[in-house]
Amino acid sequence: xxxxxxxxxxxxxxxxxxxxxxxxxxxxxxxxxxPGTTTRARAYPMRVDGETLYELIDTPGFQRARxxxxxxxxxDRGAGARADVVREFLRVHADDPRFHDExxxxxxxxxxxxxxxxxxxxxxYGRQYEAEMEILRWTGCPRMALINxxxxxxxxxxxxxxxxxxxxxxxxxxxxRADFSKRVELLRAFGAIDExxxxxxxxxxxxxxxxxxxxxxxxxxEIASLLxxxxxxxxxxxxxxxxxxxxxERRARDELRKRVRRREDRERRVVQEIYRHGGLxxxxxxxxxxxxxxxxxxxxxxxxxxxxxxxxxxxASGAVAxxxxxxxxxxxxxxxGAGIGAAIGAFGALAGADxxxxxxxxxxxxxGFELRVGPIVDPNLPWxxxxxxxxxxxxxxxxxxxxxxxxxxDAAAEAHxxxxxxxxRRRGLETLxxxxxxxxxxxxxDRANLIERITDLIDTP
Numbered sequence: 001x002x003x004x005x006x007x008x009x010x011x012x013x014x015x016x017x018x019x020x021x022x023x024x025x026x027x028x029x030x031x032x033x034x035p036g037t038t039t040r041a042r043a044y045p046m047r048v049d050g051e052t053l054y055e056l057i058d059t060p061g062f063q064r065a066r067x068x069x070x071x072x073x074x075x076d077r078g079a080g081a082r083a084d085v086v087r088e089f090l091r092v093h094a095d096d097p098r099f100h101d102e103x104x105x106x107x108x109x110x111x112x113x114x115x116x117x118x119x120x121x122x123x124x125y126g127r128q129y130e131a132e133m134e135i136l137r138w139t140g141c142p143r144m145a146l147i148n149x150x151x152x153x154x155x156x157x158x159x160x161x162x163x164x165x166x167x168x169x170x171x172x173x174x175x176x177r178a179d180f181s182k183r184v185e186l187l188r189a190f191g192a193i194d195e196x197x198x199x200x201x202x203x204x205x206x207x208x209x210x211x212x213x214x215x216x217x218x219x220x221x222e223i224a225s226l227l228x229x230x231x232x233x234x235x236x237x238x239x240x241x242x243x244x245x246x247x248x249e250r251r252a253r254d255e256l257r258k259r260v261r262r263r264e265d266r267e268r269r270v271v272q273e274i275y276r277h278g279g280l281x282x283x284x285x286x287x288x289x290x291x292x293x294x295x296x297x298x299x300x301x302x303x304x305x306x307x308x309x310x311x312x313x314x315x316a317s318g319a320v321a322x323x324x325x326x327x328x329x330x331x332x333x334x335x336x337g338a339g340i341g342a343a344i345g346a347f348g349a350l351a352g353a354d355x356x357x358x359x360x361x362x363x364x365x366x367x368g369f370e371l372r373v374g375p376i377v378d379p380n381l382p383w384x385x386x387x388x389x390x391x392x393x394x395x396x397x398x399x400x401x402x403x404x405x406x407x408x409x410d411a412a413a414e415a416h417x418x419x420x421x422x423x424x425r426r427r428g429l430e431t432l433x434x435x436x437x438x439x440x441x442x443x444x445x446d447r448a449n450l451i452e453r454i455t456d457l458i459d460t461p
Contacts, residue, residue: 012061303387
């Protein structure tokens, strides 16, 4: 059985293409405030695992509805023949440029597509729309009306009263702000247009829900990989002698920070691809928390643990971090000793790789020495990375494909966002972070544990 098809029709500039983009999860749908952007009918399939679940057809808006209706009425042969009269109109005017848009929107309907008639509920109802609705009634095809909310006005009730005269099903649907649950709810409602479609559409809704769970797990896997890579990253530079060189240390630290930044950027791109937002860009602004450098004090303040929570979850880690900051040969600390490390772990770590990165001078088998900087053992860094990643994935996951502005990464964020994580979850995560800081690595079970914990957090506000 072929998948259900729906023609999205209505007056120009009422959000038809936005609804197509939202329900097909397709950024390729052309959306513009300029009327007449859509000039030809085009199908957009919704696919999961290579299977087309349903198909949405974007169409031009009505241009000469009153003229079309007048022609149909002049050729009326009774209610039972009205669909045939619509087909006759398409044949007679096949080459008539005046009715190009009407032909484009009526052809898929007469080929068996269901009708989703879209109006703007933020604008007042007008009788000029009645000709359009009457034409659609002449087709005899299953149909539903959607009241889209484009602007701030509210004329839903007057639209609902008028639409109910032509459509048995009328729904309000905000194409720009509809979250996943609203989209699935609408998809199931499409089954009421034609009973024969209900099983397929319910199966499609179930498939989309299952796909969303898979996406969440894939996103969690990528975030886990980011944390593992960032907390195990090291940089080595050659040394001409067996003692540290300030310039070499500075270059190594700079490169270590760059590697973490690049890894976080890659994680964000992968997450956006997972949710079919590959072309999404972030807003760079003073208030953009996610655009802030990961090593900045502001990032640590917004996304890391507070002093109090570091005292609870990071004191032991701080002591370990301090003990690791040393030089392998000679035993002289280049950075902070164990005592200061414990204090920072308990009372609040400073941001960045300069203060809490393991530094070693290593001898080489063929002679000479090298300076190794890393991994970063700051106990707050994983919480900062995790907090930033969780905010990003939540923004991307709930964003629908009708929105074409850049990603608003300056969403409200509480100071020390990681404090909101349940204490039990924090302790479990801290155990895994401590293993990484101690360069013990994570075995398969630990890695699966980390992914599972992040998956749970994605759904937790």
